[in-house]
Amino acid sequence: MDGREFVAERFEEHRARLKAVAYRMLGSPAEAEDAVQEAWLRLARSDAGEIDNLGGWLTTVVGRVCLDMLRSRRQRREEPLGEGLPDPVVSGVEGADPEARALIADAVGPALLVVLESLTPAERLAFVLHDMFGMTFDEVAPVIDRTPVAARQLASRARRRVRGTTGVPDPDPVAQRRVVDAFLAASRGGDFEALLSILDPDVVLRVDGGAGMPGGLQIVRGRSAVADRATAFRRRAGAVVSTPALVNGVAGLVNALDGEIVSIMSFTVVGGRIAEIEILSDRDRLAGLDLNGLQPPSGN
Known part of the structure; x- marks a missing residue:
């Protein structure tokens, strides 16, 4: 050598x-x-x-x-x-590869990175x-x-x-996924009351659509406001295929429309309720992400 x-x-x-x-x-x-x-x-x-x-x-x-x-x-x-x-660092629900795990160790979830x-x-x-x-x-x-x-x-x-700006996610990935599945079902069904029961009273929603989004990063705070936002998109959500994923180590979704990825969502679940939601829908940035082979199929 x-x-x-x-x-x-x-x-x-x-x-x-x-x-x-x-x-x-x-x-x-x-x-x-x-x-x-x-x-x-x-x-x-x-x-x-x-x-x-x-x-x-x-x-x-x-x-x-x-x-x-x-x-x-x-x-x-x-x-x-x-x-x-x-x-984000995105991987399948079975877990991240060793390199990805190193990137997101020490509870470096989406909320902390924000x-x-x-x-x-x-x-x-x-x-x-x-x-x-x-x-x-x-x-x-x-x-x-x-x-x-x-x-x-x-x-x-x-x-x-x-300190105090990000909650510690619940450690059980299966329990996290159940909460996210319930959120997805309630938002697509337009069930406002069910959404309220899933969301933390002080939940924060952040949506980043990139340069094309008026006003840049959009932030919505509070259970009622986030539930309103979730139910407002239920018609479009019916055509979207959502694939479960891990996003920086917490439960997330890779969303596709006609086979093209349109957003990546992450959910910080604290105490059995969703405390933070991040949505990245910037098409240019999505195209440059390494999704570790996680590609949603086209169609419903």
Whole structure:
């Protein structure tokens, strides 16, 4: 084994963790892969023999690449970060593959990713590296070019914004699926009272239709308002084929019309009721997602 092969082998030992860090930062599996690939290119141009802690070095590089990507993303568009849903990790109900499981470990459900999107790039990185990956603030500080005290303050500020904004999903996937099936039946049947019984009083619905949606990300709050929204689309829902899926580890649906995927839904079920619903219906982004072979059939 030559030196380059040895370095490549050592890099692969860290790839899953690096991509998990990048996904929490960027909210996109594809962009996370780009960030990890950039880290590999920088490693290939470096003298790996002089790197004492390869894992720490790579995490620092990926963190800085993600910061640059987030800042560039903010500069490219007028709206602030957080005006859209992150790209989901979708798999069949039987479970995600090992790479997908690494991306969504530590209860990184859709609702938490939405909250992370609202943080500043530095807050997000400090929180992700310290609270989710256990790095010390002495280790986090050089990644974000701050002192350890400043890094601690950034993570603390992020933690306050995250705390209490997302519920912990019920752990039983079968129980989650029963609630989602009941929601689907009630919405298609126009059963308003049944919907009210399934939804948490403070349920939040987020719908991201992309650039073509007037006003951008739509947010609906409260049980009655979400039930109204669900029953309003019952006629169209009759023509839609819904395939059960796992979306970032929670119960979800891949919806198709005439064989074309039109939306992906995720449901955060807390205490037996739906607390959060995310719907991604941006056709351009849907077309770019890796659905791990999960393709709904055409027809009813």
